[in-house]
Amino acid sequence: MMNLYQRRRLTNLLSLSLSALATGIALLFLFWILWTLLRNGLPYLALSTFTQSTPPPGSQGGLANAIVGSLILTGGGIIIGAPIGILAGTYLSEFGRNSRMATLLRFVNDVLLSAPSIVIGVFVYELLVRTMGHFSAYAGAVALALIVIPIVVRTSEDMLRLVSDTMRESAAALGAPQWKVITHIVYRAARPGILTGILLALARISGETAPLLFTALNNQFWSSSLGQPIANLPVVIFQFAMSPYEDWQHLAWAGALIITFSILVLNIVARSFLRTRRARH
Amino acid sequence: MLIPGSPSDAAGPGMTDSTATPASRIQRGAVRDRLFRGATVLSGATVFGLVLGILTALAVGASLALQKFGAGFLTSTAWNPVTEQFGAAAPIYGTLVTSVIAMLIGIPISFGVALFITEVAPTWLKRPIGTAVELLAAVPSIIYGMWGLFVFAPWFADHLQPWMQAHLGSLPWVGALVQGPPMGIGMFTAGLILAIMVVPFITAVMRDVFTVVPTELRESAYGLGATTWEVVRHVILPYTRVGVIGGVMLGLGRALGETMAVTFVIGNAQQISASLFMPGNTISSTLANEFNEAVGDTYTSSLLGLGLILFMITFVVLAFARLLLGRVGGRI
Numbered sequence: 001m002m003n004l005y006q007r008r009r010l011t012n013l014l015s016l017s018l019s020a021l022a023t024g025i026a027l028l029f030l031f032w033i034l035w036t037l038l039r040n041g042l043p044y045l046a047l048s049t050f051t052q053s054t055p056p057p058g059s060q061g062g063l064a065n066a067i068v069g070s071l072i073l074t075g076g077g078i079i080i081g082a083p084i085g086i087l088a089g090t091y092l093s094e095f096g097r098n099s100r101m102a103t104l105l106r107f108v109n110d111v112l113l114s115a116p117s118i119v120i121g122v123f124v125y126e127l128l129v130r131t132m133g134h135f136s137a138y139a140g141a142v143a144l145a146l147i148v149i150p151i152v153v154r155t156s157e158d159m160l161r162l163v164s165d166t167m168r169e170s171a172a173a174l175g176a177p178q179w180k181v182i183t184h185i186v187y188r189a190a191r192p193g194i195l196t197g198i199l200l201a202l203a204r205i206s207g208e209t210a211p212l213l214f215t216a217l218n219n220q221f222w223s224s225s226l227g228q229p230i231a232n233l234p235v236v237i238f239q240f241a242m243s244p245y246e247d248w249q250h251l252a253w254a255g256a257l258i259i260t261f262s263i264l265v266l267n268i269v270a271r272s273f274l275r276t277r278r279a280r281h
Numbered sequence: 282m283l284i285p286g287s288p289s290d291a292a293g294p295g296m297t298d299s300t301a302t303p304a305s306r307i308q309r310g311a312v313r314d315r316l317f318r319g320a321t322v323l324s325g326a327t328v329f330g331l332v333l334g335i336l337t338a339l340a341v342g343a344s345l346a347l348q349k350f351g352a353g354f355l356t357s358t359a360w361n362p363v364t365e366q367f368g369a370a371a372p373i374y375g376t377l378v379t380s381v382i383a384m385l386i387g388i389p390i391s392f393g394v395a396l397f398i399t400e401v402a403p404t405w406l407k408r409p410i411g412t413a414v415e416l417l418a419a420v421p422s423i424i425y426g427m428w429g430l431f432v433f434a435p436w437f438a439d440h441l442q443p444w445m446q447a448h449l450g451s452l453p454w455v456g457a458l459v460q461g462p463p464m465g466i467g468m469f470t471a472g473l474i475l476a477i478m479v480v481p482f483i484t485a486v487m488r489d490v491f492t493v494v495p496t497e498l499r500e501s502a503y504g505l506g507a508t509t510w511e512v513v514r515h516v517i518l519p520y521t522r523v524g525v526i527g528g529v530m531l532g533l534g535r536a537l538g539e540t541m542a543v544t545f546v547i548g549n550a551q552q553i554s555a556s557l558f559m560p561g562n563t564i565s566s567t568l569a570n571e572f573n574e575a576v577g578d579t580y581t582s583s584l585l586g587l588g589l590i591l592f593m594i595t596f597v598v599l600a601f602a603r604l605l606l607g608r609v610g611g612r613i
Contacts (some may be wrong), residue, residue, distance in 0.1 A: 012508035015426040016401050022393020023402075023410060026484075029477045030417050033424065036432045055442025089323035097317055097326070105325050107603060114531075115335065115592060116601045120566045122572065122588045126338045146331060153328065175309030179317035195499050207421020210540040210565070214572055234423055238541065252427070255339050260424050271412065 013036075033259075041257025044250040049258075054220050054236060057245040065222045065253050069231040070206065072137060073216055076226075077144025077205050082198050084145075085152025089194075093155070093160035094182055106157075113150035120146045121211035127216060128146040137223070140216025144205040151204060155197025159190040192273060199270035204264045209234035233259050292564035302559065339592060342585035345578055354586060360551035362576070367583035369590060371551045375561040376591070377470060379543065380536040382472025382557070386478045387536075388529055394480065395487035400509055411488070418481035426545030434546060435463030437473075460556040464548075468598045469557040471547040475539055479532035486528025486606070490521040523605045530602030534595050564591040 002010070048062045055061025089107070096102025124143040129135055163186050171181040187194070217229040218236060233255050240252035346367060347354060357368020398411050436485055442463035450456050461467075494517050502512045518525070548560020564587045575581045 002359075008511070009509055012510040015510040015513075016396075019393040019396040019401055022390045023397040023414075026390055026394050026414055026417065026477070026480050027410070030413055030420075032432075033420060033428050037424065040431075043488050083459060084324045084327055087321045088328050091325040095321060100469050107600075109328050110603060111332050111596060111599060112328060114534045114538075114595055115332075116540065116565055116595060118538070119335065119339070119588050119592050120584065122568060123335045123338050125572070126585075127334070147330060147566055149331070177307075177314050179313045180310070182317070186310045203419060207423065209421070209568060212286065213569060217573075237423055237427070237516035241430075241545075255606040256424055256427055260420055263419050263421060264416060267416060268412070271415075 010211060013280075022145075037253070037257045037260055040253040041255075044254040045257060049251070049254050054231060054240075054251070055223055055247070056220070057243070057248055059247075061235065061251070063233065063251060064257070065219070066231040066233045066236040066255065067258070069137070069216070069219070069223070070233040072230065073140045073144060073212070073232050074202060074205050076137070076278030077148050078198060078202055080141060081145035081148030081201070082152050085149045085197075085201075087155045087195060088149070089156025089160060090182060092157040094186070094238075096177075102238045109150050109153050112146070113154065116210075117188065117208055118210040118213075121214045124211065125214040132227075134227075135215060135217040135229040137216055137226040137228065139231065140212050140232065141226075142213035143215045144208060145204050147208060147211065148198075148201040151201040152197050155200065157196050159193030160186060160194065163189045196270045196274045199266055199273070203266040203270065205232060206263050206266070207259055209238055213238075296464045335592065336589075339589040341584055343582055343589045345582035349579060350583075356592075358551075358553055362580050363580045365577065365578065367586075369564075369583075369587055371521070371553050372564045372567045372587055373564050373590065374553050375547065376537055376563040376594070378468055378557070378561070379472040379475055379563055381532060382469060383475035383479055383536040384529065384533055386473060387483060387532060388478035389526075390476070390482035390594045391480050391487060391532070392525075394484045395491060396513060397486055398484075399491045400513060414481050414484055416481075417477065422478065422539060422541040423545075425474055425478060425542035429470060429542060429546040430466070433474070434470055436465075437470060438463045438465030446558075457555050458557045461554070461558045463558065463611075464560075466546050466548045466560060467556075467558045468547060468554075468561045470496070471543045471561075471563070472557075474542050474546060476530030478539060478542060479535050482535055483528050483532040486531060487521075487525055490528065491517055493524070494520050498570045527604075527606035530598055530605065534598045534602065538565060538591060538595050539596065544569045558567070564588070572577050 027225065041179055044063075049064075050062060050067065051064055052060070052062035053065040054063060088109070092102050092105060096105065121143055124139050124146065128139040128142060132139070144184070167185055167189060168181055171185045172178070176184070212235050216232055216235070218239060219229045219231040220232075223230045237252045237255045237259070240248040245250065302372065350357065354367070354369055355373070356370055357366070358370045359366040360371060361367070366575075390409060394410075394414055398407055402410060442465070446459050446463065449459050484569045498516055498520065502516045507515070534568055543563050544566040547562060547566055549562055549566060550560040551562055551567075552559075554561065567587060572581075572584050575584055591598075
C-alpha cells in the first residue's frame with residue numbers, strides 16, 4: 001500500500017513524464033516533416049532546378065521562373081506593406097499611445113492579423129482582379145502586403161516602445177522637432193528590432209499559398225510583366241503536387257524543400273538577431 | 282545603449298541650413314511635424330480601412346446569395362452548382378469539427394510542451410526546444426498538406442486507423458465516429474494536422490503567461506513542500522487560467538481559418554458524415570478548390586458568403602481571446 005507521500009511523488013513523476021512525452025511528440029512531427037522533405041526533395045534538386053523554367057508534363061525542367069516570381073511577389077509585398085506597417089506602428093507608439101483611438105487600432109490590427117489568409121485572397125480578388133479583369137502580379141503583391149502590414153505594425157510598435165523616453169526627451173530638450181526625434185533618434189535605436197519584424201513577415205509570406213491562388217495565379221513561362229499572372233513557388237508546388245505526373249511531383253518536392261529551408265533559415269536569423277539585441281539591453 | 286552617431290550623421294536635412302533664422306526653423310519644424318504625424322495617422326487609417334473593406338467586400342458580394350437563400354443558407358446542406366442551390370451547413374460543420382479535433386489533441390500537447398519548457402527542462406535545453414517548437418509555426422501550411430497527403434495519410438491508413446477501428450469501433454457513440462474505409466484522408470486527419478499546426482501558437486502564449494506568475498507564489502508553494510506538479514496544478518494554472526484560455530482561443534482562430542493543409546487531406550466532399558474518417562470539407566478548403574472555377578453569380582456569391590461566415594467566426598473568436606488576454610495584463 002502506498003502512503004500519501006509516495007502517491008504525490010508518483011503523480012508528480014507521471015505528469016512530468018507526460019509533459020516530456022508531449023514535447024517529444026511535437027518534436028517528432030517537426031523532424032518527421034523535415035526528414036520527409038529531405039528524402040523526397042534532395043534527389044530531385046539539381047542545378048537545372050534553378051536555371052530552367054517549369055516544364056510541361058513529361059519533359060525536363062526546373063523552377064527558375066517560379067523562384068524569381070516568388071522573389072518578385074514577396075519583395076513587392078514587403079515594399080508595399082512595410083512602410084505602412086512601420087508608420088502605423090509609429091502612430092501607436094509615438095502619438096496614439098494609450099488613447100482610445102490607439103487601443104481600437106490595436107484591436108483592429110489584431111483582427112487583420114488573425115484574418116484567414118484565404119479571406120484576404122478573396123478580398124483582393126474582389127478588389128483588384130475583378131476590377132482589372134485579369135489575374136496579375138500586382139494583385140498577388142497586394143495580397144501579401146495585407147499579411148505583412150499587421151505583423152509589422154505589431155513588431156514596430158513593440159520595438160519603438162522599448163526605446164526609453166529619456167532618449168526622446170534628451171533630443172526634444174536640444175530643440176529637435178518631434179519628427180526629427182522620431183526619425184533620427186527613435187528609429188535608429190529601434191532599427192534592428194524593426195528589421196527583425198520585417199524579416200519575420202517575409203518568412204511568413206514566403207510560404208503563403210492561399211492568398212495567391214486567386215490573385216497572382218500561376219504562369220508556366222517567364223513573366224516579367226507585373227500586370228500578368230506570374231509563376232510562384234507555393235502555387236506551383238500546389239499544382240504540381242496534386243498532379244498525376246511523376247516528374248511534376250518530383251519538382252514539387254524539390255520546391256517544397258527549397259521553400260521550407262529558406263523560411264527556416266530566415267526565421268533562425270531573425271530570432272538570433274532579436275536575441276542579441278535583447279541581450280544588449 | 283545606442284548613441285545617435287557621429288556629428289555628420291546627426292546633420293539631417295533640417296540642420297544643413299544654419300543660416301536660417303530660428304523663427305523660420307521652428308515654423309518649418311512644426312510643418313514637418315504635422316506632415317509626419319499625418320503620414321502615421323494615414324497609415325493607421327489604412328489598417329482600419331482594410332478591415333472595413335474586407336467586411337464590405339464580402340458582405341456586398343454575399344448579398345445575392347443571402348437574399349436568395351435567406352437564413353436557410355446556414356442550415357442547408359445543398360451544394361449543387363448545376364441547379365444553383367447552395368447551403369453552407371456542410372463546410373461550417375467541417376470547419377467546426379476539424380477545429381474541435383485540433384483543440385482536443387493540440388491543447389494537451391501544448392500544455393505539456395509549455396510545462397516542460399518552463400518547469401522541467403534544464404536551462405541549457407530550454408532554448409533549443411523552445412526554438413524547435415516555434416519552427417513548427419514557420420513550416421508553410423502547404424508543406425503540412427503535402428506531408429499529410431503523401432506521408433502521414435498512408436501511414437495512418439495502414440497502422441493507426443485499423444487499430445482504432447478494432448478497439449473503438451464496437452463502443453457505443455464513439456464507434457460511429459470511426460466507421461468507414463480506412464482511407465487515411467478525412468476529417469480526423471485534417472484535425473490531427475491542424476493540431477500540430479496550432480501547438481506552437483498555444484504553447485507560446487502558455488509559456489508567456491506561465492512566466493508572469495510571481496516567483497514569491499511559486500517559491501511559497503515549494504517551501505510548503507509541494508511537488509512541481511502540485512505547484513503547476515494549484516498555483517500556476519489557477520493564476521494563469523484566463524491567459525491560458527486566451528491562448529487556446531488564438532490557436533482556435535488559427536485552426537478555423539487554415540486552408541492549404543486542410544485542402545490536401547480532408548477529401549473535399551460536400552457532405553456531413555457521422556464518421557470522422559469520412560471525407561468532408563471546410564469553408565477555407567471549399568474556397569480554395571472552387572473559387573477560381575465558380576461560374577455564375579449565385580455560385581460566386583455563395584462562396585463569398587462562406588468567406589463572410591469564416592471572417593465573422595474568426596472575428597468573434599479573436600475578440601474573445603483578446604478580452605481574456607487583456608485581463609492578464611500587458612500585451613501578449
